[in-house]
Amino acid sequence: MDESLKKYLQRTSKSRAIYERAESVLPGGVSHGIRFFPPYPFYVNSGKGSRIWDVDGNEYVDYWMGHLALILGHNHPVVVDAVRQQLEDGVHWGAAHPDEVELAELILGTVPCAEAVRFCNTGAEATMYAVRLARGYTGRSVILKAEGGWHGFCTDLLVAVHGPFDRPESLGLPSYLGKEVATFGFNDVEGAVEAIRKARDLAGVIVEPVLGAGGSIPADKEFLQALREETARKDALLIFDEIITGFRLSVGGAQEYFGIRPDLAALGKILGGGLPVGAVVGSQESMELANPVGPGREGQRVSIGGGTFSGNPISMAAGLAAVRYLAGNKEGYERIGRMGERVRKELSAVFTDHGLAVACTGLESMFQAHFLREEGASIRNARDVHFNTDHRRRKEEFKLRLANEGVYTMHGGGALSMAHTEEDMKQTLEALEKVARDMGRKRR
């Protein structure tokens, strides 16, 4: 048996016992497909700051940070206090309440394209709403998306997410997807412009300003600019999926960072302070179609306002605390951006030193390692990740070995939070050095 696997099995006997139970009650033993990794995931029972602990008592510097929702770290006191107070006042009312108004006002004050907000509970709902709104507003039906773009399990966007990008993403998808959703290459200005110009009945274009699950790959500004200009020319809507980049690249998200204003944006993750949330935001004119009030509305509305728990008091309280804190501590972004740059540089350098070609992508606080099939291969889109890297075998090995060294990653990387310290950085760089040495030695 491989020594890293042996070490993992030795460290995680309680997790293994839970996994054996979990397998028969949860498909794959997990509640989200990507949380499984071979031979079985460790099961977590607490988190604080930059760290999590598993049921065997192992401690990890965490770079997955609750699917990147926890930019303030685990259990940040401002969020915990707000949630505690809210628990006393009420868990769930299913009624309008002041905090949702205040959080919406805060979003309007920070996110450039937000003139109105509709809250929901997940990012997938937010992208579903954004697509429906684009179709309802324009009266058209075709949506264009980037290859490798992951917008949650929103049915209408489950197209060309995983390489080689020509197979159905799931059983059970409706056949209209093939006609109504088309794709272009990420960072391919010419291809995207051509796709937009050629598209008939184009309602909108949706794109992640930094391709997240597709490889932590930042868009070139010119690419986003081209999408902005071409969609405007066709009177179609530009939608930024800012579920990862919102409140992460800056408090105003990628649209503030790149200085490009979309028509609509989908938000989630950080916006909930660690509690479930989603939101679609955009121009007053388009969002007004969600207004249920007023005469003649029947048949003239876009239905984007359901959800038993939409705007639920606990998520709103946690989100308010987190976003207020971020708006008042903007210098935190510079710090985690510098740390991200350091991790990206050192990660590729240390693997190169040990004879393995690794490129590290990302932007500001985000980073992701790619094990290249050939030295010097560039990683500018999801196609490059699929065809130019050993994205499966090597990444799994990288993850397991880093876990054995007390560092938790996802997809070959993750993101820094404001709770990460110099001590975490030191431990991470030492772990990377050891993992690179072991993986390099094994290859020889």
Ligand SMILES: Cc1ncc(COP(=O)(O)O)c(C=O)c1O
């Ligand atoms: C860019 C992007 N969009 C949408 C989603 C879906 O969000 P949720 O998991 O909250 O449904 C995700 C989730 O990881 C995401 O990364």
